[in-house]
Amino acid sequence: MIYVEGLSKEYKQFNRASGVIGTIKNLFSREHTIVKAVDNISFSIEQGEAIGYLGPNGAGKSTMIKMLTGILVPTSGKVTVNHLVPHKSRQEIAKRIGIVFGQRSQLWWDLPVEDSFELHRRIYNIQDKDYQKNMDIFLDLLNLKEFITRPVRQLSLGQRMRAEIGLALLHNPDIVFLDEPTIGLDVIAKDNIRNFIRQMNRERKISIFLTSHDMKDIEEICGRMLIVNKGELIYDGTVEQLKSNLSASKIITIEFVVDPGDAVVLENAVLVNDSGIRKTFRIDKGLDSAIDFVQNLSKRYPIKDFVLQDSNIEDIIRMYYRSLEKDNSTQMTKQEKLSVIY
Amino acid sequence: MMRSYSEITKKAFFRNTAYRSEVWLRIFGNISIVFIQVSIWTALLGTGSLNGINIETMITYSLINTSVSMILMNKVIYVVDDKLKTGNITLDLLKPINYPLLLFWDQLGNVIFQVIFTVVPTILITWFLFGLTFPTNPYFIVAFIISLFLALVISFLIGYLVALVSFWFLTTFALDWMVTALITVFSGSFLPLWFFSDGWKFVAEMLPFQFLGFIPAAIYMEKINIDEIVWIIGKGTMWALMLWFVAQLLWWRAIRRLVIQGG
Numbered sequence: 051m052i053y054v055e056g057l058s059k060e061y062k063q064f065n066r067a068s069g070v071i072g073t074i075k076n077l078f079s080r081e082h083t084i085v086k087a088v089d090n091i092s093f094s095i096e097q098g099e100a101i102g103y104l105g106p107n108g109a110g111k112s113t114m115i116k117m118l119t120g121i122l123v124p125t126s127g128k129v130t131v132n133h134l135v136p137h138k139s140r141q142e143i144a145k146r147i148g149i150v151f152g153q154r155s156q157l158w159w160d161l162p163v164e165d166s167f168e169l170h171r172r173i174y175n176i177q178d179k180d181y182q183k184n185m186d187i188f189l190d191l192l193n194l195k196e197f198i199t200r201p202v203r204q205l206s207l208g209q210r211m212r213a214e215i216g217l218a219l220l221h222n223p224d225i226v227f228l229d230e231p232t233i234g235l236d237v238i239a240k241d242n243i244r245n246f247i248r249q250m251n252r253e254r255k256i257s258i259f260l261t262s263h264d265m266k267d268i269e270e271i272c273g274r275m276l277i278v279n280k281g282e283l284i285y286d287g288t289v290e291q292l293k294s295n296l297s298a299s300k301i302i303t304i305e306f307v308v309d310p311g312d313a314v315v316l317e318n319a320v321l322v323n324d325s326g327i328r329k330t331f332r333i334d335k336g337l338d339s340a341i342d343f344v345q346n347l348s349k350r351y352p353i354k355d356f357v358l359q360d361s362n363i364e365d366i367i368r369m370y371y372r373s374l375e376k377d378n379s380t381q382m383t384k385q386e387k388l389s390v391i392y
Numbered sequence: 393m394m395r396s397y398s399e400i401t402k403k404a405f406f407r408n409t410a411y412r413s414e415v416w417l418r419i420f421g422n423i424s425i426v427f428i429q430v431s432i433w434t435a436l437l438g439t440g441s442l443n444g445i446n447i448e449t450m451i452t453y454s455l456i457n458t459s460v461s462m463i464l465m466n467k468v469i470y471v472v473d474d475k476l477k478t479g480n481i482t483l484d485l486l487k488p489i490n491y492p493l494l495l496f497w498d499q500l501g502n503v504i505f506q507v508i509f510t511v512v513p514t515i516l517i518t519w520f521l522f523g524l525t526f527p528t529n530p531y532f533i534v535a536f537i538i539s540l541f542l543a544l545v546i547s548f549l550i551g552y553l554v555a556l557v558s559f560w561f562l563t564t565f566a567l568d569w570m571v572t573a574l575i576t577v578f579s580g581s582f583l584p585l586w587f588f589s590d591g592w593k594f595v596a597e598m599l600p601f602q603f604l605g606f607i608p609a610a611i612y613m614e615k616i617n618i619d620e621i622v623w624i625i626g627k628g629t630m631w632a633l634m635l636w637f638v639a640q641l642l643w644w645r646a647i648r649r650l651v652i653q654g655g
Contacts, residue, residue, distance in 0.1 A: 151482070
């Protein structure tokens with residue numbers, strides 16, 4: 051239902067010179083650099099699929115959502131949603147999609163929550179019977195009952211997000227875009243929202259396009275994840291696959307007595323984080339080779355301490371992001387980047 | 393479809409009720425404006441008249457002009473500006489609804505609120521304090537109502553156009569400042585167009601701003617020739633259509649270069 055091929059989006063970013071002279075100069079001439087927010091990305095999403103779209107800040111996640119929903123025009127490439135080109139049929143597509151932005155609100159700030167639902171019903175032209183049915187379900191599952199008559203400005207963040215999500219699903223959309231829906235919520239509120247989204251995805255076959263920095267959101271809701279960085283797609287596969295690739299591996303952090311420098315290059319181990327005398331490695335062949343690794347290493351360099359841990363997705367992603375930041379200067383090929391994950 | 397727009401107006405109306413203290417301040421502000429203008433014109437005209445305009449006429453003029461200025465929608469600039477700055481325009485654009493119409497019906501909710509809670513009380517109080525004349529000819533009454541509608545539409549379109557220009561500049565303050573100045577001068581809220589010199593009168597008549605105050609007031613006071621009214625209303629309609637056309641054109645260009653700020 052979503053089809054993206056070779057999609058790119060470039061922004062002009064104006065370089066602002068600083069200082070008084072620079073400010074004056076800015077008034078008359080402005081130099082710009084082209085920033086590629088989305089760089090030649092291709093993927094497709096079937097009806098009922100739940101996608102986690104993951105990437106560090108500034109990776110182009112929001113830009114992708116905006117292009118998929120038709121409020122940004124791509125610089126190049128093809129994109130269709132329900133066989134329609136989003137920016138050409140924005141209003142048409144809008145009828146079939148739901149949106150939740152963790153950092154923005156669709157609710158009318160000064161009015162009771164129910165007023166926003168009432169208005170949404172008119173704007174999306176929802177039949178009375180569907181409206182009643184969904185309201186009954188949402189009032190119960192999202193526990194909207196306790197605050198539906200209160201003005202939005204009086205709600206807690208958790209309550210507001212529940213209302214936002216209910217609103218986004220009120221018109222039975224085919225796909226829901228969730229841009230960091232659990233940001234700033236406590237553990238219970240997060241659970242609540244994840245369960246609801248998962249249930250809607252399973253029962254109603256609503257496609258989910260989720261961006262989040264919370265790996266747990268993605269693990270619990272999405273079967274498939276796409277990882278992007280600096281505009282490029284660097285992983286497209288199931289969450290399971292990523293996990294199984296990682297489950298055999300161990301993360302080992304070693305504290306050396308003196309920094310051995312970059313000289314530490316070892317077979318079966320990937321250096322994932324380097325902060326001088328503290329270096330973190332990933333070892334792909336389980337516990338035995340991890341012990342071998344430490345033994346071998348200690349023969350060559352004096353070791354002060356070491357910590358061994360199982361890798362979970364969050365750690366790997368975190369280290370992965372860090373390694374990407376470092377690679378800024380030394381341009382890695384896409385294959386090399388992927389090898390950090392696989 | 394109509395149902396969704398009228399619902400927007402209704403919600404916008406109730407949104408205004410959240411800030412009730414503003415109502416009193418506005419009524420007080422309006423009466424102050426009328427009072428100041430009445431004082432100035434009393435000092436200038438005394439008991440005499442100028443170009444056939446006496447103090448009674450000017451009281452009515454001040455009141456109508458001030459009241460019309462209360463229902464103008466050019467401040468829609470700030471709605472769009474705020475949405476652009478915060479990036480919340482995203483959410484409006486993701487609704488299956490025409491964006492300018494959404495804005496218009498939203499503004500209409502504000503206007504209805506203004507009429508009921510500030511314009512009507514202002515008129516009643518001024519009537520009590522200074523006296524007021526009413527139109528008697530039904531032809532003028534109908535024309536006056538049409539001219540009010542034109543004032544709504546033209547002021548909305550001017551505000552909306554400036555807001556669209558801000559898609560390029562991402563700032564509106566200077567533009568709004570200019571528009572506000574143009575409205576103040578050419579809608580006749582400082583000085584009725586009757587007192588303009590021929591050159592400036594010509595300029596005023598070439599611009600759409602006269603429809604935002606002077607024309608409704610002049611029609612209300614039956615100061616326009618009956619056979620001229622159709623021509624003037626036709627001219628106002630042409631302005632509305634032209635502004636609408638330019639707005640549509642700019643909209644298509646603006647949306648292509650839309651940069652939504654903040655994530």
